[in-house]
Amino acid sequence: MQHALVPILGFAAYSGVGKTTLLSQIIPLLKQNGLRIGLIKHGHHNFDVDVPGKDSYRLRQAGASPVLIVSKQRRAIITEIVPEQEPRLDEQLKFLDQSELDLVLIEGFKSESFPKIELHRAGLDHPLLYVNDTNIIAIACDGILDIPASLVQLDINQPKQVAAFIVDRFMRQKSC
Structure with missing residues (x-):
């Protein structure tokens, strides 16, 4: 992403899995850890x-x-x-003032190339996205999945765990 001036992290899932719910739970936790958060949400409707x-x-x-x-x-x-x-994420990043941010969270834009956490609920019977998306770095789900060791598995019902993963991953990168 040419216009990403700070790290960006997406949350990718099918509709109804709980992207907005999880984001609304982890944003306050990230802020408690000193991260300044921006957000871009892709809307599919007018x-x-x-x-x-x-x-x-x-x-x-x-x-x-x-x-x-x-x-x-x-x-x-x-x-x-x-x-x-149809909006492109990199184009939208130009319009977001990132000068006071540490991290931009992205809801949607699942077909674009940038780091993402996939959200998955087994009971909804959606196919896993990571199979066709090499940008997925972790899967937050409500059960145990048989996934490659290169992916981190998180509990979608434990926002503190998801936030800790993000702080570890992105604050460590920031300080390196």
């Missing part, structure tokens, strides 16, 4: 972060793009993608 009826929404609907909304608490930039096209 979404709108702006509220119909608000001035910024009306101005964007009138044709302004990008629209920067800012207050003393937060900032959001809304940019229309024209023509519509």
Whole structure:
């Protein structure tokens, strides 16, 4: 990834496995370990972060793009993608200010090449992704899998274990 200025780590899984749930549990744990975390989430559906009826929404609907909304608490930039096209992760990294970050977590973009943790739940009967993705460095699952020794197996139901793996892997790289 040409535009990754800090380490990036993805969470790859089929829909419904629990990517957002696990990320929402491990982000506070990573922050407790001193990591400054950014996140990029790939959405597969049309979404709108702006509220119909608000001035910024009306101005964007009138044709302004990008629209920067800012207050003393937060900032959001809304940019229309024209023509519509599937986003590429490296292109999106250009828009993320990484200067104050230690790690960027990625939800989705599972078909792109960057380090990932695969999430797997045996009861959902999805095929394992690592078989076709050499970028997977670990699998967080809810059972015991017969996987190559080169992959680390984590417990998807133990967010502290997943966070410890990330801190060990990425803080060690940072200090080397």
